[in-house]
Amino acid sequence: MPTRIVHKESLIPGTTSKLVLDAPQIASTAKPGHFVMLRIDEQGERIPLTIADTDKEQGTITIVYLVMGKSTAALENLKQGDSILDVCGPLGRATHIEKQGTVICVGGGTGIAAMHHIAKGHHRIGNRVVGIIGARSKNLLLFEKELSSFADELLISTDDGSYGHKGFVTELLQQRLAADKSVFEVVAVGPVPMMAAVAKTTQPFGVKTTVSLNSIMVDGIGMCGACRVTVGGETKFACVDGPEFDGQLVDFAELRRRLGAYRSQETLSLEQYRCQCHG
Amino acid sequence: MDNAKPKKVIAPRTEMPCQPAAVRARNFKEVALGYTPEMAIAEAKRCLQCKKPGCMKGCPVEIHIPEFIAAVTQGDFDAAYRIIKGTNPLPAVSGRVCPQENQCEGKCILLAKGQPIAIGRLERFVADQHIAGTACEEVSGSSTCTMAPLCDDGNKVACLGSGPATLSCAGYLAANGIKVDVFEALHEAGGVLIYGIPAFRLPKDVVKKEIDAMRQLGVSFKTNWVGGRTVQVSSLLEQGYKAVFIGVGAGLPLFLNVPGENLIGVFSANEYLTRVNLGRAHSFPAGSDTPVYPGKHVTVFGAGNVAMDAARTAMRMGAESVHIVYRRTRAEMPARREEIEHAEEEGIQFEMLAAPLHFNGDANSVLESVTLQRMELGEPDASGRRRPQPVEGAVYDLPTDLAIIALGTRSNPILLDATPELDKNKRGYIVADEETGETSIPNVFAGGDIVTGAATVILAMGAGRRAAKEICKRIKG
Ligand SMILES: Cc1cc2nc3c(=O)[nH]c(=O)nc-3n(C[C@H](O)[C@H](O)[C@H](O)COP(=O)(O)OP(=O)(O)OC[C@H]3O[C@@H](n4cnc5c(N)ncnc54)[C@H](O)[C@@H]3O)c2cc1C
Numbered sequence A: 001m002p003t004r005i006v007h008k009e010s011l012i013p014g015t016t017s018k019l020v021l022d023a024p025q026i027a028s029t030a031k032p033g034h035f036v037m038l039r040i041d042e043q044g045e046r047i048p049l050t051i052a053d054t055d056k057e058q059g060t061i062t063i064v065y066l067v068m069g070k071s072t073a074a075l076e077n078l079k080q081g082d083s084i085l086d087v088c089g090p091l092g093r094a095t096h097i098e099k100q101g102t103v104i105c106v107g108g109g110t111g112i113a114a115m116h117h118i119a120k121g122h123h124r125i126g127n128r129v130v131g132i133i134g135a136r137s138k139n140l141l142l143f144e145k146e147l148s149s150f151a152d153e154l155l156i157s158t159d160d161g162s163y164g165h166k167g168f169v170t171e172l173l174q175q176r177l178a179a180d181k182s183v184f185e186v187v188a189v190g191p192v193p194m195m196a197a198v199a200k201t202t203q204p205f206g207v208k209t210t211v212s213l214n215s216i217m218v219d220g221i222g223m224c225g226a227c228r229v230t231v232g233g234e235t236k237f238a239c240v241d242g243p244e245f246d247g248q249l250v251d252f253a254e255l256r257r258r259l260g261a262y263r264s265q266e267t268l269s270l271e272q273y274r275c276q277c278h279g
Numbered sequence B: 001m002d003n004a005k006p007k008k009v010i011a012p013r014t015e016m017p018c019q020p021a022a023v024r025a026r027n028f029k030e031v032a033l034g035y036t037p038e039m040a041i042a043e044a045k046r047c048l049q050c051k052k053p054g055c056m057k058g059c060p061v062e063i064h065i066p067e068f069i070a071a072v073t074q075g076d077f078d079a080a081y082r083i084i085k086g087t088n089p090l091p092a093v094s095g096r097v098c099p100q101e102n103q104c105e106g107k108c109i110l111l112a113k114g115q116p117i118a119i120g121r122l123e124r125f126v127a128d129q130h131i132a133g134t135a136c137e138e139v140s141g142s143s144t145c146t147m148a149p150l151c152d153d154g155n156k157v158a159c160l161g162s163g164p165a166t167l168s169c170a171g172y173l174a175a176n177g178i179k180v181d182v183f184e185a186l187h188e189a190g191g192v193l194i195y196g197i198p199a200f201r202l203p204k205d206v207v208k209k210e211i212d213a214m215r216q217l218g219v220s221f222k223t224n225w226v227g228g229r230t231v232q233v234s235s236l237l238e239q240g241y242k243a244v245f246i247g248v249g250a251g252l253p254l255f256l257n258v259p260g261e262n263l264i265g266v267f268s269a270n271e272y273l274t275r276v277n278l279g280r281a282h283s284f285p286a287g288s289d290t291p292v293y294p295g296k297h298v299t300v301f302g303a304g305n306v307a308m309d310a311a312r313t314a315m316r317m318g319a320e321s322v323h324i325v326y327r328r329t330r331a332e333m334p335a336r337r338e339e340i341e342h343a344e345e346e347g348i349q350f351e352m353l354a355a356p357l358h359f360n361g362d363a364n365s366v367l368e369s370v371t372l373q374r375m376e377l378g379e380p381d382a383s384g385r386r387r388p389q390p391v392e393g394a395v396y397d398l399p400t401d402l403a404i405i406a407l408g409t410r411s412n413p414i415l416l417d418a419t420p421e422l423d424k425n426k427r428g429y430i431v432a433d434e435e436t437g438e439t440s441i442p443n444v445f446a447g448g449d450i451v452t453g454a455a456t457v458i459l460a461m462g463a464g465r466r467a468a469k470e471i472c473k474r475i476k477g
């Protein structure tokens, strides 16, 4: 059954939007860390998107996407009230959440939305949540309001200094870890280079570091191996063994290369789509 | 004149017409074209109508083979269809992909002369006569829908997964008036029949028609439902389903575990075939958004049906050369003979007695070649098969820009991890009663690849049918 978009909100015009989907079955079982696979129409490709929030009473889930290629561009063309043909989930292993003390949740770019759900889970169980979010510029910062509504602290950085600390999230993280020994875990969700940098930053402190990997996926249920990543020298399937892994063990360089495997076909697909749209 | 010749002279086996190899190697249309009525009747007439037919013992779903063949000789294809459909809900599928040479045809009395009756081809012919008609005709064998009246609506059964095991279970139950809801994780029903076996061996329309026929019998297919995630086995029972059948297959692909396996250009056969079949990547970008990695010089590792399908698909996607790399020899290849022959005719090359040592990439980690170890067959091992062993110093490189690994699969953990009450065997598959298919959870049944490990369509169908018989008995008394 197609899934209806009950609410659509543009977060960064033309590139990032938030969709609230009517998916009661998924909402009732989804936990922080889970994702869905969705396919827009008959011709569509299955793509993975993180569940950024759920409302169990309303029976809805929230997704936030960055327009990258054909599928996300087509998603951006849908309106409130339209339907998505296939939405499958919740998939992946849920985040391990336990009451332990202070957790630092780092988010970059669109990853802030995904991180938001994890941070909320930590908050609900009673952990002290320090959020660190970053973007290139102030107008590209997502979910600040949502996060500040529950986070015990929220630190912000922008590359251009238009808001908060001028620089990278890792600098804020570094300062914080040096000053605060009560942190039991750092969670990072964002672009691959950011997650790699976070893992490098936390390493000297020996603090547990969890990252959420966004490898290319086909089925999302463990049947193809497209999503394989090397963790601690072993091959893992991000869709069933992850998507969260120990940041110190992930081969980020390999992940970044593998994400580019289909670049020329993806460009072709997007160009064709843009041509059709603009007649 | 030779008067002492009482035996019937048996004509040679009727060949199946095929698309010419050079043409078909570049298209996705079906390779084997099927018998004409004349060919079918001629082939059927070769059957000796044995009193104790060996052929039937070889069929896991117990088709009454001599009876249906007799009907074909009469030209009564409707009657033949009803006989087949009486025990086999998917004859158009099994007639195409069953390993007949090891099943029914392997037990035919005429095998001794090397020319068994072409039972599979006849089954396909009879089924195709009906595929041409409407779904109702397919189900009931007549032009009117003779749906079994649904028994009490409270008597419903849930099936997880929608491959041949479930389809045969659901078909049997529906024909007996029991309401069935099928929950499938992917966006399309049919299991390996849809995402694995390519259209040039099993056209997708054939599968869709059979599934539509089941819909008409009241089976509902709910796609995008993942057992163990979207829905739990225990909650299905709590919701009032009288029984649950688990037919989720064995989907987790195995890799070689050699260096370089995560280079760009190395894929599992499951991924490659799923992109092309389920994602219809052959019509990318105009008709489908799912791309598949292009390869000019393709290597495929493994020698079963899956390897043949991957190699032949790569050829159709435009490869200049395709090599199947296998560490034993052609005689040991587990794929069906017919598939090996078809592959060879289409220009697939066999690199026998070779095992991959590592994959090699360029500076950007894009696959360039594979390093192979030359093997030879040594002494027979415990199973009697001669064991391949490396020829010392014989190591060489084969250039390749697309490598496809087809080594087999393991059980998929999603449902099993979420359902710890289900007993598993050492290999990680579900333990189910041989007769009834019941698992360690009462009224929860399982069958197909998730019980046996990767096997065949017809064995999965046999298991689905056995479970359905038991479920039917429990519900209807
Ligand atoms: C578990 C998981 C959760 C995800 N959650 C989100 C989310 O919440 N929001 C969101 O915006 N995106 C998320 N992603 C990434 C998202 O799936 C991709 O951006 C999307 O598939 C791109 O599809 P497309 O057709 O628009 O672009 P494509 O045409 O497929 O790709 C365009 C460009 O993006 C790159 N690319 C392809 N796949 C990925 C990928 N998986 N990650 C990063 N770059 C990629 C390609 O190299 C290419 O250059 C997630 C990925 C995973 C695996």
Ligand SMILES: Cc1cc2nc3c(=O)[nH]c(=O)nc-3n(C[C@H](O)[C@H](O)[C@H](O)COP(=O)(O)OP(=O)(O)OC[C@H]3O[C@@H](n4cnc5c(N)ncnc54)[C@H](O)[C@@H]3O)c2cc1C
Pocket (backbone or CB within 6 Å): A221, B097, B098, B099, B160, B161, B162, B163, B164, B165, B166, B183, B184, B185, B186, B189, B190, B191, B192, B193, B196, B197, B198, B225, B226, B227, B228, B247, B248, B249, B250, B251, B273, B305, B306, B309, B412, B414, B415, B447, B448, B449, B450, B454, B455, B456, B457, B458, B460
């Ligand atoms: C490429 C290829 C070629 C083959 N060729 C032949 C051949 O020529 N002849 C032959 O006899 N056999 C062949 N086989 C083997 C045959 O297809 C399988 O043995 C058979 O399909 C097994 O049937 P099944 O019903 O057990 O499972 P499957 O067909 O594997 O179907 C299982 C279904 O369950 C779904 N699923 C998985 N997990 C879940 C979950 N948690 N919840 C809900 N649904 C789930 C899957 O998406 C899938 O649709 C081939 C296999 C492959 C891969």
Ligand code: SF4
Pocket (backbone or CB within 6 Å): B058, B059, B060, B061, B062, B063, B065, B088, B094, B095, B098, B099, B100, B103, B104, B105, B119, B120, B123, B458
């Ligand atoms: S179902 Fe398979 S084994 Fe049975 S008669 Fe048909 S081809 Fe032979």
Ligand code: SF4
Pocket (backbone or CB within 6 Å): B046, B047, B048, B049, B050, B053, B054, B055, B056, B065, B066, B107, B108, B109, B110, B117, B119
């Ligand atoms: S064993 Fe062969 S010849 Fe005998 S009935 Fe069966 S198909 Fe006919």
Ligand code: FES
Pocket (backbone or CB within 6 Å): A216, A217, A218, A219, A220, A221, A222, A223, A224, A225, A226, A227, A228, A237, A238, A239, A240
């Ligand atoms: S996406 Fe196919 S195995 Fe993970």
